[in-house]
Amino acid sequence: MQTPPEAKTRVRALQSAMTSANQAGAAPAFSPLYQQIRGLILNSLRSGEWKPGESIPSEVELATRYRVSQGTVRKAIDELASENLLLRRQGKGTFVATHAEQQVQFRFLKLVPDAGTQGSEGPAQRTIIECRRTRASTDVTRALALRSGDQVLQARRVLSFGGAPTILEDIWLPALPFKGLTAERLANYQGAMYALFETEFNVRMVRAEEKIRAVAASPAQAQLLEVAPGAPLLSVERVAYTYQDEPMELRRGYYRTDTRHYRNDVS
Amino acid sequence: MQTPPEAKTRVRALQSAMTSANQAGAAPAFSPLYQQIRGLILNSLRSGEWKPGESIPSEVELATRYRVSQGTVRKAIDELASENLLLRRQGKGTFVATHAEQQVQFRFLKLVPDAGTQGSEGPAQRTIIECRRTRASTDVTRALALRSGDQVLQARRVLSFGGAPTILEDIWLPALPFKGLTAERLANYQGAMYALFETEFNVRMVRAEEKIRAVAASPAQAQLLEVAPGAPLLSVERVAYTYQDEPMELRRGYYRTDTRHYRNDVS
């Protein structure tokens, strides 16, 4: 059970291939083999070699490809699975996570009814209020890491549950990756918006950061959500990221929380 | 590299020791060895054999104790570490997580300043408004899984940052596990409340569920938080759990979010 002498060489080779500043660098930047494999898998996901919903090669196949033991690719896949980028199914294979599946339709929407089952009033109704193309304002530019003057798509919509308007959202998307996205396509698409992004624009939202505040409804917001002006609303500002931590969406949501609440588990 | 014949026997023995209904049960309830080891470690944590801040035995020692390979206890510890119950420190050992350390002082408080660094105004000032012992109301009874008529401790306090009152909290604790907790001890204790619970009452909060809403400030709340009545406040209802999913605290917080926000990462 000796570690074969080539193993060490292989690690070094991979390392130098990824860090590039190896010898005289101040930080040797050691990263274990499985992290490097994780990076290679991530690249294949990012490039679209394996698309959402599809299965990736089996562990033994990847081990052969990367010239590494099965245990090492297993650990790499374990990490990606724990980040919800991959989905393991025993006996079947490992699959690229997707927003298109029914069960994870609303993974990023944490507003749930106070009582009763999720979706007991049926699916949400989506109403596009407006959708236009503009130059990004400074705060949008900063949030999406754009250059000043870059074009963005802006949409405003209302989500209703059981006929009751509940969520008002303003959404900003960088125009370049979403070329061809129109109000019609947004309006006609049945299902989660992030599923549309995956299938049509090869953009998969992987994680998001949210800043939550309590605010008073403006007159315009009050009218759209059918509450009194000044009524308390939950303000949820979300920046969503693709693979490699690229910000790809800014969303400002205003939630009515009289019969629903934002649910969070902290540990 | 044969799996020794005793290994299978050992697994079965452990299994029957934990599931008790083994043979004729409808569900065989197979659970892997490392999950069983995880349970045994959890028991030792729960019983106080290893206390918060202390180190647990080394991996090889535990492997010997449980008559299992090091890799198996490693996987068990990995899970507990990912749940923030244990903390691994290379070269030093594995430690029981604690709320008493500076770095994790506010792990459960997700309200952060809009700009600047956390804690730039120095530590929070804690002001106990009242602290009394009563019979639990029905909703408190339900949240803490008590029997009707059980005693609870109730406290109300205000947290201020840099002199500005920011958080108003009502806290309910079951009286039994917290026997001897008085307003003085709460008021005099410097540091996170959960650290006090650990050292004085052997109660470690492990995870929590929060329900978040936007509400209008009542006159009483408005006065304590120095806002106008009806001003929007973030309502955060938290149920905190010890080991083994026992609810141990109900906390209703009202947060001012004019210069701070509730930060959440969703993935």
Next chain:
DNA sequence: CAGTGGTCTAGACCACTGG
């Protein structure tokens, strides 16, 4: 039945900590 992921072991070596 073959193929997938899941568990378990045993052993070697590496990285980090402290005396």
Next chain:
DNA sequence: CAGTGGTCTAGACCACTGC
């Protein structure tokens, strides 16, 4: 330097899926 956790390998066997 010894002791700790961290990485990597190789191989056996188990549980689950679908043909």
